[in-house]
Structure formats: C-alpha cells, structure tokens
Amino acid sequence: TIYFVDGLFMEKEEVTISIDDRGYYFGDGVYEVMKVYDGELFTSVEHLSRLFQSAAKIKMTIPYTETQLVDIAKELVKVNSIKTGHVYIQVTRGAAPRQHHFCEPATTPIVTAYAIQNPRPESKLQQGVGIKSVEDVRWLRCDIKSLNLLGNVLAKEEAHENGCFEALLHRGETVTEGSSSNMFGVKDGTVYSHPADTLILNGITRQVVLDLCKDNGIPVKEIAFTLEEAFEMDEFFLTSTTSEVMPVTTIDNRPVGTGVPGPITLTLQQAFISKIP
Numbered sequence: 001t002i003y004f005v006d007g008l009f010m011e012k013e014e015v016t017i018s019i020d021d022r023g024y025y026f027g028d029g030v031y032e033v034m035k036v037y038d039g040e041l042f043t044s045v046e047h048l049s050r051l052f053q054s055a056a057k058i059k060m061t062i063p064y065t066e067t068q069l070v071d072i073a074k075e076l077v078k079v080n081s082i083k084t085g086h087v088y089i090q091v092t093r094g095a096a097p098r099q100h101h102f103c104e105p106a107t108t109p110i111v112t113a114y115a116i117q118n119p120r121p122e123s124k125l126q127q128g129v130g131i132k133s134v135e136d137v138r139w140l141r142c143d144i145k146s147l148n149l150l151g152n153v154l155a156k157e158e159a160h161e162n163g164c165f166e167a168l169l170h171r172g173e174t175v176t177e178g179s180s181s182n183m184f185g186v187k188d189g190t191v192y193s194h195p196a197d198t199l200i201l202n203g204i205t206r207q208v209v210l211d212l213c214k215d216n217g218i219p220v221k222e223i224a225f226t227l228e229e230a231f232e233m234d235e236f237f238l239t240s241t242t243s244e245v246m247p248v249t250t251i252d253n254r255p256v257g258t259g260v261p262g263p264i265t266l267t268l269q270q271a272f273i274s275k276i277p
C-alpha cells in the first residue's frame with residue numbers, strides 16, 4: 001500500500017514519523033475522510049474546504065493548496081487501484097519537544113494520507129441499524145474535525161459493546177450527533193437536524209442530504225430535538241461519508257416508528273445513491 005507522508009509517496013513499511021509529532025502527543029491536528037466511488041473522489045472540494053477551515057480554527061497553516069491535496073488524493077486512489085473505498089488525510093502541527101504551547105519558530109505541519117478499499121455497507125443500508133444513547137461529554141468545538149477523538153471513541157465503544165452500530169450523543173436532553181455521523185429524525189413528514197453550530201460537525205453528507213430534501217420537496221427544520229423526542233420520531237437515520245443515508249430502526253433497543261426503514265429515509269437514500277458515480 002502506498003501512503004503519502006510529508007511530501008513523498010512511499011510504501012507503508014517505509015513510513016517514519018517523529019516520536020515528537022504533536023499529533024501523537026496532543027491529537028494536535030485535523031483530518032478528513034472522503035469517499036471513492038468507481039475510482040472517483042466524491043465531494044472532494046467540500047471535504048478539502050472543511051479541512052482548511054478546521055486547520056484555520058486551530059491556527060494551523062497547511063503547507064499545500066486545496067488543489068494540491070485533491071491531486072495527492074487522486075494519485076493515492078490511482079496507485080493503489082481503489083475502486084470503492086475512501087481516502088484519509090490528516091495534518092498534524094508537526095514535531096517539537098513536548099510542550100503545550102505552539103513552538104517558536106513554528107513547527108512545519110505534517111500531511112499524511114492513504115487510500116483504502118472499503119465496500120458500501122449494503123445490507124445495513126437495506127435493513128437499518130440500532131443505535132445507543134450516550135451522554136455527549138466532548139469539548140465545545142465539535143465543529144472542528146480534530147484528531148482529538150477520545151470522546152467519540154469512548155462513545156462508539158459503548159455503542160459497540162452493546163451491539164449497536166453507533167452512539168446517539170446527547171448533551172443533557174439535547175440530541176447532538178453520532179460519534180462519527182450526523183443524526184436526523186423525521187416527524188409528520190418533516191426532517192429534523194441539529195443546527196450546524198459548534199456542538200456538531202457539519203457533515204458533508206448532512207449537507208448533501210439537506211439539499212436532497214429541498215430537491216424532493218421534503219420540509220427540513222434545522223432545530224435541535226430532545227432524546228425523548230427522538231424516541232417518538234416516525235423515522236430516524238444517520239449520515240456520514242462511509243454510512244451514506246443509514247436507516248436507524250432501534251434506539252436503545254426500542255423500535256423507531258414501525259421498526260423498519262421509513263419512506264422518507266428510503267427516498268433520501270435512493271436520491272443519494274443516484275448522485276454517486
């Protein structure tokens with residue numbers, strides 16, 4: 001497998017990274033995951049633009065342009081012969097002896113990336129998945145796609161240990177998002193999604209789906225709903241780069257609506273599939 005590391009393409013086995021990298025010490029960096037369908041990057045412009053926004057929010061300058069990073073991602077897809085899968089790109093602040101504040105002179109951010117084969121989760125997309133409610137104890141800048149994912153990791157682990165596909169994060173009463181996805185409820189024909197503020201990551205798939213709602217005349221309210229309201233939704237689904245439009249059929253082992261993927265969910269899922277190459 002060919003990786004991209006700090007300016008060079010190389011075999012995974014040849015990769016060396018400094019033990020002093022701030023990504024390793026502090027999770028001091030940002031990342032993106034973008035989907036590859038039929039050898040083509042999907043919504044790469046949106047992902048790269050969010051990567052640069054995340055970097056700016058943590059006062060980090062990426063030593064490449066968006067176009068250069070798209071070209072690197074395309075090259076990784078090509079040299080690794082990826083048909084259906086994803087590209088992972090991360091940028092850390094770079095290496096310096098461990099101290100919390102940024103260094104002077106500034107460290108050089110390190111870009112690493114790989115492309116991997118990864119099939120679409122077709123049977124789950126058809127049958128739907130179960131999710132588990134977990135208290136959202138993350139920091140208050142969830143709009144940044146930061147490498148610091150301990151809150152997300154622990155939430156996903158709790159869901160996984162309970163046989164669930166994803167954690168339904170809630171801050172007190174308010175549903176925010178998933179550990180690595182965005183959450184949507186459908187009630188009386190209206191799609192509800194937490195507003196894109198600092199408590200959630202504004203998913204690229206989320207944005208595509210909100211556009212698809214518009215195209216299909218499905219009313220949307222970007223307002224937060226409670227965990228209690230989540231249990232009363234007619235339909236529920238989650239979105240992410242790798243999960244697309246994933247029906248949720250149970251929350252905490254309680255069926256959502258009739259316990260099968262709902263009609264609006266399936267309409268959006270089909271509309272999404274018709275957009276992919």
Ligand code: PDD
Nearest residue numbers: 033179180181182201203204205240241
């Ligand atoms: N996760 N919210 C969180 C916390 C996420 O980590 C993700 C993506 C999303 C969905 O965003 P998008 O639609 O742009 O993929 C929402 C990626 C896939 C990951 O960490 O693997």
